[in-house]
Amino acid sequence: MPERVVQAMSQPLIDHRGPQFAALLSKVTSGLKEIFKTVGGRILLFPGSGTGAWECCIVNTLSPGEKVLGCVNGHFSDLFCKTATAHGIDVERLEVEYGAGVPAERIEERLRRDRDRHIKAVLLVQTETSTGVTSDLAEIRKAIDAVSHPALLLADVVSSLGCSDLRFDDWKVDVALTAPQKGLMLPPGMALLAASERALEANRSAKCARSFWDWRPVLESNAAGYFPYTPATALLFGLSESLKILSEEGLENVFHRHARLAEACRRAVTAMRLNLFAKNSAQYSNTLTAVAMPEGLDSDTFIDHTLKLVDLPLGKGLGKVKGKLFRIGHLGSLNELEILGVLAGIEMALESFGVKIPLGAGLAAAESYLLETAKKRSPL
Amino acid sequence: MPERVVQAMSQPLIDHRGPQFAALLSKVTSGLKEIFKTVGGRILLFPGSGTGAWECCIVNTLSPGEKVLGCVNGHFSDLFCKTATAHGIDVERLEVEYGAGVPAERIEERLRRDRDRHIKAVLLVQTETSTGVTSDLAEIRKAIDAVSHPALLLADVVSSLGCSDLRFDDWKVDVALTAPQKGLMLPPGMALLAASERALEANRSAKCARSFWDWRPVLESNAAGYFPYTPATALLFGLSESLKILSEEGLENVFHRHARLAEACRRAVTAMRLNLFAKNSAQYSNTLTAVAMPEGLDSDTFIDHTLKLVDLPLGKGLGKVKGKLFRIGHLGSLNELEILGVLAGIEMALESFGVKIPLGAGLAAAESYLLETAKKRSPL
Amino acid sequence: MPERVVQAMSQPLIDHRGPQFAALLSKVTSGLKEIFKTVGGRILLFPGSGTGAWECCIVNTLSPGEKVLGCVNGHFSDLFCKTATAHGIDVERLEVEYGAGVPAERIEERLRRDRDRHIKAVLLVQTETSTGVTSDLAEIRKAIDAVSHPALLLADVVSSLGCSDLRFDDWKVDVALTAPQKGLMLPPGMALLAASERALEANRSAKCARSFWDWRPVLESNAAGYFPYTPATALLFGLSESLKILSEEGLENVFHRHARLAEACRRAVTAMRLNLFAKNSAQYSNTLTAVAMPEGLDSDTFIDHTLKLVDLPLGKGLGKVKGKLFRIGHLGSLNELEILGVLAGIEMALESFGVKIPLGAGLAAAESYLLETAKKRSPL
């Protein structure tokens, strides 16, 4: 977390029914709209988590018994679909190999066959944190439009928002849901959603039982500058500051910075003679890189070893890919020297774990790429 | 908020899957059990709010179509019941005059008539924040037992936990639900519940759709030291510290301190020739005091006046009692000089609002009572 | 300390040789000039304390063996003079009764007799913290001018700066020295001085040995935006914020607020039938009020009693007035309700200490005065 965010969060709390709060809410809402790239979308904030955001999305837009197409290409998309099932939704799973993105053409094909328009929504995760894969939402939108299917597009953008591009309006996303602890550089504790006009319309007829997550009272009281529940004011202070930080750097610059560090990381990994878990270079995530563990070695053991050796916490393989990969995060306010330090630590950990690698080779590749791209930016 | 809590909350976050986190969770859980006075009860924590805690309680213990007895004696008990209704529960409202506590004898009478045991639960709020009334949970338990009725006892203890007595085990409460921003002296952002063995049993057959609030995955992963969702770690750090503060002072001492400041406040109010809104002295809340606005005057206007005059935010009348009362909070880490300052501010505000009061009379009454009780505690 | 200051101080440190630091220094310097009300005066900052500021003032403007007139009307002016003596200065003490201000006419009389202009400087303390007396610097300047004496005017403004008026340029003060922990609302840890053109001139010939406190290297490196020693950057961050707070409120408003709370405090003390220690109402300090302990009672014992009874720390009698008075501070960001709470605590402490007072009478007097002056400010 940036120190500025920590500071903002430790401000004395303000009355959540007073005029200062209304101003804070208004600032946060308009800042989020810029990040989501939406003009007409409505922002909805709840104390909660990404898991809560899934439930909030489902119960507000769907009715028990309705059919949806759930795209499953990793651990988190699997759980998103299971949340829908728990609320009585009939989820048809579009299973995709882990490591691949959601294929627009398969969505198109399935929707084309749905002549009676039974499928009410398409559920997917933009960046699968478990595999380091970012699916192409623009293409998916085109696929849906190609068959003029009215299904809502419900997207988890937890690991992508604020790190790589999301165009809520242009891509006609209906609900984009996220949590604050990734690209927004905050501690966890909230569910954040953007909802389209069509999503709000669906909300009016959706029959899933709801009370806490219900959008209507939130939208009504937000219009008056407050919340129907006691909001997590400290997080809103922090959010206001992190949006300011993103805005000061410029969103496209933030994306470019993530993309540059991610590519440096991937070049280093390749120079260490390891394989990326993501299959397709067009789908590499700029938020995190999943690295396939060499055959015969268990990544969980390697991750424990790395933590002990150099106090570096890597992400584990989740669900079906447990033991098969480790994940390097390169999001938020991470800078060049920090990612280089992380890569050096991974070299040390691999070497001492028995993976034969040329020490320094990964670093040289990353440094070389960073220098090359730095030179392009500003001649020294 | 005590500075110690602010400090604890601004610690660097820890990995919510690591051993440090498991230790934190274990400390928080056992500390909360002491506050709830339970040995066998299970603690359940969610990112959320008190509003979320209502939903969490309902969807985990009940099924759509089931009947409950909802005791309504203020704004918050009204909303608790409406949450149940939103989830398809058939709520029979036991309406009580605002300002009165929930009458044990009426519950007993109603349950006695429920020969077929259709009523699955009794819903109530221990301390109604909107009226400053604390109902007698021990008596209500006796009433239920008197007719050997199996209804679950589901109690909102948001404004009472950590301020006045709650005996989860002794009073056989089935679910006690709360939020962190009152007696626990934290910022908002969580839902906290204690659940009895019978509540867990009800959970197994409850048919309300649920996913985020579902107790089962939480209990399972808590047993292993983590959460099925990203927890609000900063709040858990703060909670650990506030539990330590309560434990250092001693829970009975905390109650005694609240009771003493509350009584000083009530004596001051009476000496100002105003009336308490709570009808029955045995039901005065030690968390807050609701003061009836003199006939012909609007309390909302008076509250605005007080804020402008002495920068003192008083609580407004909510729902049915809007404009009719103002509320003085005396909870958490408030000390004697702070409550005396508040009372002096109220004297000033009343005088300048045109209510004829003898300046200083309220203060004299409060000081006199505080001195009297101070002398009892430690001869000087 | 205001929370904004605490926040500002916990910012990550910046390079004290970089451009950000130069900007911070420039902001702090120009902000302080406004507080000192000087255009041509030079600001000098050192890690240190008020005690250090005395030494800094002496060694930079005087030479061993030179004569000064030291006005002693309390504990702190006594120590200021002793600092001069320690550095070989020949201090002629102008002794004044504790509780009285420095009499301009006695200074005038003494300087008039100094035909050969042996007296190089007049040393005094604007507000004597030990007695709650503020001397009239404007009158003292007139007295010096009346006899056209060239003595430097060296003034300790520790307890007055930012609380009551100081006009460095208008009153031709040569050195005004202070510390950050009073009107500037910071933690201790600095010596702050303003020096006139004449003081800088004296500096060039002053022969007291000096190195750390030497003004010359500080002025030279400050001109380039840095310090010759490692500065206390966190305090400078805090100072920048506290100057901003003072500027936002407006310096005259700050003085008015202090004067109003001080008068409320004095009225309450009088209504409690106690006597103020300061002799002359024109010299009452707006920073603190010293209250004479009733005959036969020891103020140290009373202060211990008050701390135990209501956790309120009062200031003790220092030096010659030990045991004879207690001091109530009403400076910095204190507000109305806080001072009223303090006064209520003093009523309780007096009553239980055996001083017969009408409980509530002091409060009534304070409330009444505050209401009266509030009404003048803004009709409700």
Next chain:
Amino acid sequence: MPERVVQAMSQPLIDHRGPQFAALLSKVTSGLKEIFKTVGGRILLFPGSGTGAWECCIVNTLSPGEKVLGCVNGHFSDLFCKTATAHGIDVERLEVEYGAGVPAERIEERLRRDRDRHIKAVLLVQTETSTGVTSDLAEIRKAIDAVSHPALLLADVVSSLGCSDLRFDDWKVDVALTAPQKGLMLPPGMALLAASERALEANRSAKCARSFWDWRPVLESNAAGYFPYTPATALLFGLSESLKILSEEGLENVFHRHARLAEACRRAVTAMRLNLFAKNSAQYSNTLTAVAMPEGLDSDTFIDHTLKLVDLPLGKGLGKVKGKLFRIGHLGSLNELEILGVLAGIEMALESFGVKIPLGAGLAAAESYLLETAKKRSPL
């Protein structure tokens, strides 16, 4: 700064005349004694800086006109000697080539010639921050003892205390002076000294004028648990925490960690085909490494380039070595990944500055050394 220290420093201030403060002072004093490795030495704390600590040391132990032997092997030892000169001390400068340590044999030779024992003290700096050289204090003590010379040993340990070994008692140091912003991991704002029995004796006859820095009132009031001036309480809170951190890790482990990171840094520098500025491997500092700039290149320009390229602030060459070297700090709470990141940044900066280096070679050397020494510590 470690987050724990930041937290400790933002605690609410306590009364600096109360019992809590006395306990804090006692804890800090005994903790510092362990760091200085002294039993009988007295700890003296002042608001100030390292520059202030020089003055404090001089004025408390010497008299104007007395002769001392000042060892000058860098920028800071030069300034230490100049401080003595400013207070009228007759400093005989023992000039040593920058990059070399203070030669014990030359001290011995000079003191041997001082038959009449005119030399009252030897002044030196243990670790010269300007050159990255640590002199051998144990050898210097032997040299003084070899000729049974009574000169006091006055040592600046600003950049060594808490990073490499200092044995105040064993090496019979008379004054060791430091500041908090290096090995003690605090923000600047204090002068800290340890004084031997002989130094205290010298204090009784020392004739330098002094008041603020005078040891006597400090020792007297410290004995009663307070200070004669307003102490920088926040720094004392921070100091208490940083001493706790050092004690938890164990002082010898702290030294070992610094030595290990320093050696990794030196190996990397050598693998980058650059030269260390320190002449003698036995005198390499474990706190910082000074790197000679390749012939024909200006280090100030390189340092600016590095800051712009990778946001890494390197230390400049000071005084006589301006433009000739850059300095890498590796002190305090720095960890392995951080120093590796720094080294990677230096590789990038050198390459793009036109210094031909094999990218990754420095990193490989550092990683290799760290792995080797990690393996020795704990088999994985």
